[in-house]
Amino acid sequence: MIVDLRSDTLTRPSREMLDAMMTARVGDDVFGEDDTVKALEQQIATMFGMETALFCPSGTMANQIAIKCLTNPMEELITDQTAHVYRSESGGIPFHSAVSVRTLRGERGKITPALIAPEINVDSITAPRTSLVVLENTVNWGGGSYYTLAEISEIATLCHANALKLHLDGARIFNALTETGDLTINYGQFFDTISVCLSKGLGAPVGSVLMGNGELIKKARKIRKVMGGGMRQAGFLAAAGIYALDHNIGKLKADHHHARQLASALKGQYYVKSVMPVDTNIVIFEVAENYQTATLIRQLDRHGIKCLEFGKQRIRFVTYLDITQEMIDETIMVLNKLELPEKSSGN
Template sequence: MIVDLRSDTVTKPTPGMLDAMFSAKVGDDVYGEDETVNTLETKIAAMFGMEAAIFCPSGTMTNQIAIKSFTQPLDELIADQTAHVYRYEGGGIAFNSAVSTRLLCGERGIITAEMIGPEINAENIHYPHTSLVVLENTVNKGGGNCYQLSQIAPIANLCAKRSIKLHLDGARIFNALTFTKDKPQYYGTYFDGISVCLSKGLGAPVGSIFLADKNSIAYARRVRKVLGGGMRQAGFLAAAGIYALDNNIERLQQDHNHAKLLEETLQNCNWVTGVLSVETNIIIFDTVKEASYYLPKLAEKGIKAAANDVRRIRFVTHLDVNPDQIQHTINVLKSLNE
């Protein structure tokens, strides 16, 4: 038995999703003529109470388009030091937007208005202009933990007061909403831009959406073209996204339940020194020896995982991991006790 816990990006389309893809009505999306892409963009924009949306190949692209749309060269953005936009997007902030980054040390990636306020630069030619704050929900490096609306609201208020844009890297936003029970429409009232990934917990093979106002999305289409993200008959991929939104949101709770079972097991393993508390579908735990010692042992038993640091391992549950596979993983974890 193989259990792939490296990421929720490894999922394969289900038979129902494949049927939706094969029957999609398509056109040339660069001309705005792909009916299925247009439907997806309208559908998800309405879900979050945003004016418009643009379909892109990846979450990295939607984040980079957002940063480019909300900043000018010589500006600065504020984010947590674990932020995906900073750590895992190839230096795109500097390369694509000529923008510097002010990093904060939040609690497991969660930053607050009180932390952000003092880091906003005064208007002075010696300083870059602070024009954007980026939040991540759920926080990947934080073990899938979530922002509460009570934490987001003060940040949004601060940004509005200081004329700063607020963007959400919502790669796993539906995992967060499943945990907090919040409505997606609330996010549209707080954020200027939202990135939503369809190819993680929702199980689509490809695709991410950038949501914003109509003017920002009109500019985003120009940036997407420059970045090489203008796809043609993309409706085959967009159909998978529509299917995911209609069928795979409620089932995220099962992934969270599976993650809790793994957390409980790891807490009782003597080769594990600590487990970050689990809220969604990411489990991050520290080990007695280096991760490189345990990963081959897990692989020998069919468990694929990834190192998150020298002595830290990450598991991610998803729709291609079933209860039998979770039980097999639990048995393997227990067998590594020394």
């Protein structure tokens, strides 16, 4: 048995999702003629109380388009130091938008009005004008930590008072909503743009959606084109997104349960120093100093368990739609029986 816990991007479409894809009505989306793409865009925009939306090939593209739309060159955005837009999008912010980034040290990736307020630059000949705040929900590097709508409301109030735009990188937003119970419809009032990934926990093979008002999405559509994101008969992919929204959101709770089972098993292991609190479907743990992370990863791989190194002495597990209880049980059995050599004195 192979248990691949490297990422929830590894989901594969179910037979039912494939059937929906193969029967989709398609057209040329660059010409605005793909009915299935338009249906997906309208469905998710309505869910989040936004005016309209744009289907994109990836979450990175959706985020970078949003930042390009909401900023001007020589401005600055504020986000956490671990934010995906800053840490994991290949330097896209300065490359695409000529914007600098003010990073904050939040609590497990979550920033607050108290952290943001002192870092807002006013107009100055020497400093970039702050124009945008970016939040991530859930926070990947924070071990799946999440914002509640009440916390978001406080940040939005600060942004509004300072004429700042607010973007949500909602790659795993449905994981957050599964835990908070907040309603999607209430999100749109707080954000200028929201990106949502369909190809992680929801199980679609490709795609993210960027939401905003009509004028902004019109601009975003042209930016998507210049970035090479016009996908022509994209309805086959959009159909998978529609199926995911209709059928897979309710399955995320099982992923969270599986993640907590793994965390519980890790806490008792001699080779684990600490386990980050598990809020959703991400488990990050720190390997004890006298053991090598690379050795542990190799040992797990030999037993059919795949995982990801996630910083110095850290490893990440991610649960998702294709991970079954049987796989979790197998992983826990392997964790319990591992015999890991200590570092040699020469290392």
